[in-house]
Amino acid sequence: MIRHLRSRVLSLLRFPSHLPAAHLAPLHSLLSTTASIPPKSFSVKDFLVTDCGLTREQAIKTTKRVSYPTSLSRPTAALAFLSARGVPRSAIAAAVAADPRILSASVGRVLAPRFAELTEIGLSPSQIVDILTIRRTASLRGNLLFWIQTLGTYHKILVLAKCNCDLLRASLDKVIKPNLNTLRECGVSASDIAGGGRYSSRLFTVKREVLMGAIARVEQLGVERGSGVFPRALAALSFLSKDILDGKIQLLRKLGFSQDELVMILKKAPQVLALSEKKIQRAVEFLMRDVSLQAPYIARRPALIMYSLEKRLMPRHSLLEVLRHKGLLGVEWDYFTIAVMTEKKFVHKFVDPYKSSFPGLADDYASACLGKA
Template identity: 45%
Template sequence: MIHLRKRILSHLLRPPSPVSAAHISPLFSPHRLLSATKCVAPNPFAIEDYLVSTCGLTREQALKSSKWISHLKHPSNPDAVLAFLSDLGLSRAEVATVVAKDPRVLCADVGRTLAPRVAELADLGLSRPDIARLFILGQNHFRHSSLRLNLEFWISVFGSLDQFLQALKINGALLSKSIEKVAKPNLALLEECGISVSDVTNPNAFLYRMLTTSPKHLQEALTRVHEFGIHPSSSAFSRGLRTFAVLSSEKLTKNIQLLEKLGWSRDAISLAVRREPTILGLTEERVRRSLEFLIGDVGLEIPYIARMPALMNYSIDRRLLPRNCLMNFLKAKGLFSAEFSFFSIATISNEKFLHKYVRPYEESFPGLAAAFASSCAGKHQWEQLYETTCKKRNS
């Protein structure tokens, strides 16, 4: 038994050799491993130590994971699973990731469960590296007999395995929810709203989560979008549907009440939500801090913010504050006599902002670009720059 365990460990530490996508290497076939490990271990099987020394988990991970597999009395089945994973192409670190996320994989029957899943996926045209990627992301779904049908469905929806795996990284529930009762009704509703999953080019957490939410909840989200008067043809429509679909009614109500406590009228809230519904998904801390900055530091009023609610979504420390400080610096130097639109200052791209407001004044104020870059990184040096330039002018 000890020699067998050493062979498995050494195999896990070596790069896997290429093998056929539909077959397990004969050296590590489940039948040979299981027959070779039927003898009882000479010492009691310590599952927590096994998870650390053999599977590569940390002691903390092992303590947490061992609760799920405490019934294991000897390492024969876990050894067979580890050999299977190694033969599939997973590295030792990836094996540790899989076991930490789904410790019960060590109880899976290689011959009856894991190997058939590999064969089914190979029949779909997946390469061995693709199957390994799916195993890492799919967690316990890999053990389910519905995996092939679910995967085939989602690949047809997303257009490719790569696109689906991107979505699976964000929403691991895609493989667990019912296709007929959840996925298809949600997709149908989204298509009615003009939203197609296959058209999404960048990973979208809100959209991917909508696919597995309760169809009833998604329908209620659509109702809220209409109640706020967000027109289906507006760019805010899909953002509103995504926001309302992933947030509970309690969370939405709480954020509306928060805005009212902070001095917003119902009309101002409705206007802001129609233009940028995502503000209702912000945390209370984020809402309070954004408004404190926009009202207290910039000097904006609630009606202005309600017309330009996207301001609340921008980072204060890395975008709004640095730009506001720079503009105040330039105004203090007499370069701006008229008031500027803070919304245009905030929403302009970084490259355009540098081109228009930083580079033209770098020669007159050496260190301006560096001060702005430091400010965007959270280190504000405007007072120091102001004092430096004043000394140079007076010398």
């Protein structure tokens, strides 16, 4: 009985075999059309604003970096996972703006395992999201633990990793530890390099021949291993070619510095050679021509070359010239003393006391520091 009923139902569901092709065509056409109807459309931009918390401007920029999914199922799942793990909405928005690929990460294969292992080493949900926007590799946990032990603070690691993502993926045994050993032989610690500049952390992950070449270039400039200035010189000059360094040394010679004065500059502030030739030339010409400083004076105080010409050196010199012309500057100050003052102290000594006798002085000086006068 049941078998007979099943057979009867199936026969009713089948197309009648006796129908002519003309009658079947419209039906096949209808089924074909229905199958090709696309799923309900959605707006990635609206999702980024409404669900992820991005601003409209951020969403427009981020949408350009999103490979459009066929549905929002995976982004919605990723977002729900992050929220459930206690990641603040602001941190989610910042992470998505930094790397929208986090929304396409599989919860089961990527997000859940990463959160589990990184929570074990003490990272907060917000810190984990920050790290995941930089790198998602198998070596992540091991490298993070190593750098936390080596450098001490998570924030420092995050800053370095944003400049050098290889920090969290390069082999500890084959690359990072050998490079650190080489640096220690030169009297350079990991902290020296970490605090030496935005890109200096690449010294931790470069090929050995690149690191040895950088060390050799610094030594050729007369900076000795083990000296206090060697770490700063290595951080500043390691990725400049020999031709570029030679060109900047030749420029300093043309500007009037003797060989002894060049050596003095390199030993006191090798970072000068990391500046552009245009910056070096404009600063030195201003100091010699407008301030009337001599090469030996500048060589003993090479930090003068590194200060901002537009925002510090020129505005302060111009203000002192005005005060001197008005007879308001009672004592002549050493220029380097003037240049190294904090902005707050400079204003307190040379702007505030003359506000009443020289109306507009403060506004004029502020405008000059902004490059408007």
